[in-house]
Amino acid sequence: MSGRRIAxxxxxxxxxxxxxxxxxxxxxARRAALQMIKKKDQLMGPLAEAMALxxxxxxxxxxxxxxxxxxxxxxxxDPRRQTGTVIVVEEVADLWALERAAAMPNVLYHVLGGxxxxxxxxxxxxxxxxxxxxxxxxxxxxxxxxxxxxxxEGQTTAHYITDRLADYDVAVTRLAHGVPVGGELDxxxxxxxxxxxxxxxxx
Amino acid sequence: MSGRRIAxxxxxxxxxxxxxxxxxxxxxARRAALQMIKKKDQLMGPLAEAMALxxxxxxxxxxxxxxxxxxxxxxxxDPRRQTGTVIVVEEVADLWALERAAAMPNVLYHVLGGxxxxxxxxxxxxxxxxxxxxxxxxxxxxxxxxxxxxxxEGQTTAHYITDRLADYDVAVTRLAHGVPVGGELDxxxxxxxxxxxxxxxxx
Numbered sequence: 001m002s003g004r005r006i007a008x009x010x011x012x013x014x015x016x017x018x019x020x021x022x023x024x025x026x027x028x029a030r031r032a033a034l035q036m037i038k039k040k041d042q043l044m045g046p047l048a049e050a051m052a053l054x055x056x057x058x059x060x061x062x063x064x065x066x067x068x069x070x071x072x073x074x075x076x077x078d079p080r081r082q083t084g085t086v087i088v089v090e091e092v093a094d095l096w097a098l099e100r101a102a103a104m105p106n107v108l109y110h111v112l113g114g115x116x117x118x119x120x121x122x123x124x125x126x127x128x129x130x131x132x133x134x135x136x137x138x139x140x141x142x143x144x145x146x147x148x149x150x151x152x153e154g155q156t157t158a159h160y161i162t163d164r165l166a167d168y169d170v171a172v173t174r175l176a177h178g179v180p181v182g183g184e185l186d187x188x189x190x191x192x193x194x195x196x197x198x199x200x201x202x203x
Numbered sequence: 204m205s206g207r208r209i210a211x212x213x214x215x216x217x218x219x220x221x222x223x224x225x226x227x228x229x230x231x232a233r234r235a236a237l238q239m240i241k242k243k244d245q246l247m248g249p250l251a252e253a254m255a256l257x258x259x260x261x262x263x264x265x266x267x268x269x270x271x272x273x274x275x276x277x278x279x280x281d282p283r284r285q286t287g288t289v290i291v292v293e294e295v296a297d298l299w300a301l302e303r304a305a306a307m308p309n310v311l312y313h314v315l316g317g318x319x320x321x322x323x324x325x326x327x328x329x330x331x332x333x334x335x336x337x338x339x340x341x342x343x344x345x346x347x348x349x350x351x352x353x354x355x356e357g358q359t360t361a362h363y364i365t366d367r368l369a370d371y372d373v374a375v376t377r378l379a380h381g382v383p384v385g386g387e388l389d390x391x392x393x394x395x396x397x398x399x400x401x402x403x404x405x406x
Binding site: 007008009010011013014017018020021022023024028030031032033034035036037038040043044045046047048049050051052053054055057058066067068069070073074092093096 | 210211212213214216217220221223224225226227231232233234235236237238239240241243246247248249250251252253254255256257258260261269270271272273276277295296299
């Protein structure tokens with residue numbers, strides 16, 4: 001706008017901040033801001049309040065690393081979930097994705113906060129691996145499902161965790177590799193196809 | 204999630220509200236919320252504050268109908284823009300789009316707040332047409348550019364406004380119809396092609 005103001009600085013500031021929200025770009029931030037102004041009391045007011053409240057209350061669960069407004073989080077404090085199974089994930093987003101899938105409703109989680117990546121200078125002490133070993137050491141965990149991403153770093157992290165837990169009586173498993181449900185073979189990479197063939201099951 | 208809480212009610216509320224922002228759906232709202240939690244103090248805090256501030260201060264310009272934090276708005280109070288040209292638009296979004304294009308920097312605007320639509324029960328009194336006539340009546344406006352959408356309702360509204368201003372010494376113009384810049388003829392509708400041919404200019 002070459003230095004010309006078309007709206008007050010408060011509105012411009014709001015648009016700039018909205019543009020940094022993932023899923024919104026500069027153009028859609030402007031559209032979102034306008035919609036909020038239009039629905040001032042139904043959308044913008046409640047959203048500002050909800051955001052301030054979460055900002056004030058959100059914390060990291062000291063047990064599993066989940067983001068929640070209570071510590072221990074809603075998942076860790078659910079009595080139905082104390083079944084001895086813990087799913088290890090890289091990020092909170094992965095935990096939420098698995099909860100959405102709801103394939104195993106009665107499990108606990110452990111958020112690593114990333115993966116081992118020597119090139120980026122991320123070692124075991126940068127992740128919550130020691131805390132995971134402590135949880136296993138404390139007992140009550142019979143199975144640890146490593147649900148890390150199927151990347152080199154993810155697999156390296158999985159191997160490292162398995163090594164660290166070698167002395168404990170805990171079953172360490174990982175997610176199956178294979179054809180995505182609804183996926184077409186033609187579009188799959190060779191590695192996935194090879195893994196799917198290798199892990200074929202009886203029909 | 205079949206009644207199971209995976210995060211505190213404050214976070215669930217935030218996600219629900221974010222999902223109502225245009226450009227974000229339920230899935231991207233979750234991603235946006237997670238990113239905000241991750242960038243708690245760099246993004247969520249400032250955004251909550253900016254939103255609350257705009258919510259508190261935003262108002263409708265009593266002259267042109269623009270949304271701004273001051274009344275008259277930044278555009279109406281800009282002395283460089285008192286050139287006698289007013290662009291009439293349907294919505295604030297159209298005003299912002301024209302300002303972004305910056306093809307005519309020194310103009311004022313008039314936001315109608317919609318278009319005439321008898322089927323939806325929207326008549327002249329539901330739009331700020333009387334206020335537009337008052338502005339013209341007050342003098343100082345030499346040209347009125349009708350930048351309403353090229354829809355039936357938009358064109359009806361344009362004709363109605365032209366009729367209402369028949370007695371005033373003001374030039375009423377409308378946006379040109381034609382081939383969009385960068386557009387391919389093959390993909391254009393017949394109406395646009397016909398309009399572009401009819402309004403052809405010397406090369």
